Amino acid sequence: MAGIYIHIPFCKQACHYCNFYFSTSLGNKEKFVQALLKEIELSKDYLEGEKIETIYFGGGTPSLLSKNEIEAIVEKLAAYHDLSSLKEFTFETNPDDLSKERIKEFEALKPLGLNRFSIGVQSFFDEDLKYMNRAHNAEEALSSIKRVQDAGFDKITIDLIYGTPTMNDENWLKNLQTTFELNIPHISSYALTVEAKTTLDNRIKKGQSLPVNEEQAARQFKILQHEMKKAGYEQYEISNFAKPGKYAVHNSNYWSGKKYLGLGPSAHSYNGAARRWNVANNVSYIQAIGMGTIPFEEEILTAAQIVNEKIMTSIRTQWGLRISDFEFRIEELILGSLKTIDPSHYILEEDVLTLTDEGKLFADAIAATLFI
Template sequence: MSIPVFTKSFIRNVVTKVGGVYIHVPFCKKRCIYCDFYSTTSGFEWKRSYISALKREMRLRRSEIDFSRVPSLYIGGGTPSQLPSDLLIELFQTAKDNFTLSEGAEVTIEVNPDDVTPSLIDALRQTPVNRISMGVQTFRDEMLRFLNRRHTSEQALQAVQLFRDAGYGNISLDLIYGLPSQTFEAWTCDVQQLLKLSVPHLSAYALSYENGTPLYKMLQGGEVSEASDELSWRMYEYLMDETKASGYEHYEISNFAKPGMRARHNSSYWDGSPYLGLGPGAHSYDGDNVRRSNNTSLEEYVSAIADVPHQLEVLSREEQYDELIMTRLRTASGLYLRALTPEQESYCLQMAEQHLCWGNLIREGDILRLSRKGIFISNSVISDLMC
């Protein structure tokens, strides 16, 4: 159910600020067993209706952000590379008709390795895409099959090469660690294979068992077991050491970049910038105290007559403080204490005192950040600092 009473304040807050745009493409060919992102396996006709609905949403919401200078555009999903070439081109044309990318804007598209063909690349050449994000997850084929991924390890390597041959060097690859039955040695092989590719950006996430996913049911049924904390930490430590030795900056808990290659769009999520999310299930933030979530229903999205069905959440002062702690402490830049009110700063430092003593947090002037030791227990440090 939407709460339209807040819509005006949301528009007022966002309109003067520059922010990135996220477009959610809610289609997957098949579902991976660990994933809880919103997507559907519906066919071609739904894709065409989705593009029409996206056009309508862009027109309706174009007053919510300064569309004359959009610094980043991120096409995520789902699987954007599952859109046929003509619809992919139409999606970008619609974006172009509704907003202007600022000079040097970062334009990212998520792709699945097995969708990467010369014809997909030909289609992308007709768009402003200049950054590729690809979910590799692991280079072990039997694990990829277990996860219900569509691609093989070989296809991931070929996809990177195809992009490079076509002049797309700005590539980000994702891995997952702590997979069921994944040994430390298997993880080191994945990391080494990844580093061999020497792409400018890497993301690595600990597997999480999300309620409602097939993997979660397997966990409940005792068919799989979670990696121990000790193994997960060893894997993460290895990742940190090896990426550092290969010249990557560890700029966010799960993200690593060669100098100058940090993800600009994703960074805006951690630095409090506003962003506009379009498509079913997409989230928006006004950069102040209002969050908007479009409903996770393609059917509702395509049949909406006026605004897309959505939820609005107005954050209280306490929730805003918690958001600041959660997002900033994830980053190497840390939390700028002056961004807090005097009362919040004093509360934060009081809560941080023990972690500063134990060496989990470091304070340098007005900056508070996680130490290397603190990164391993980031969830508990961050939650200790929250209201």
């Protein structure tokens, strides 16, 4: 079983914190869709005939595609891949793209397998949305979720951002409360990070935006963990929370090392032995595909990289890292490194290493210590 990720590299408006690849100029959208259809043909053998379990339209903003464009892409996928075992088909959307008319179009895509929405809410407060330069407002965030639910889509995940300087702890609690009242089964929640060279980075340096405070982010992460647990969600991955059994199949497959094919500019693919990533430029992508080549760079993973990736992804999940899965020599190395880590940050039970709630705050540093 494998997954397919499709990167739609267009956005209506640039969020100040974003460092994904996208363009706000939609002039190339039609040419891009034609190139994407061609890339599906060119990459048909990458997954070596594996059945497709998940499809994920991400971006950028996939909801900028028309219904006809989405249909054409899925039909092309069906022509080159076996979709008979498709379990989850997720579409990323922004609240401002979920009008009544648009939802009707999405309902018509159910026969193609579309069964899950990921909605980029980020906050239910206008002040935070303005700080981030999101294209939607708080009212649209609420009404879009209700419309998706009314259309019978029960698999919904929303993104929420904490650590925004405009959001105090009280409003963070209200954001979580609103989520619970809406009965949303899955939440992805990330701290606002200031990546180098983003608009937010520049604005903070120029004093045009409030700076981000790490203590606030750590405190709000703890509030998130506490409230989610109280409301019956499992923190099945550090940034992902689900009602029991409502895990995201596509992302879970990334974390468990299953193969996936990424299509579109900047999309990454993994076939068990190598990773490759497409050029992050719409014009170069369209030109190369037009000449019959997929423009990507590739890295063949070494045995150490494969071990380290397993460490990195597994300790972030509630299922943890089974150390005895590795050969004895590696097991010994990991157990040796573990002795240097604060014992209040992890639990080692029957060979399975998981992080405590406190340890989850230091997941990256812990993984780096365990790397071989």
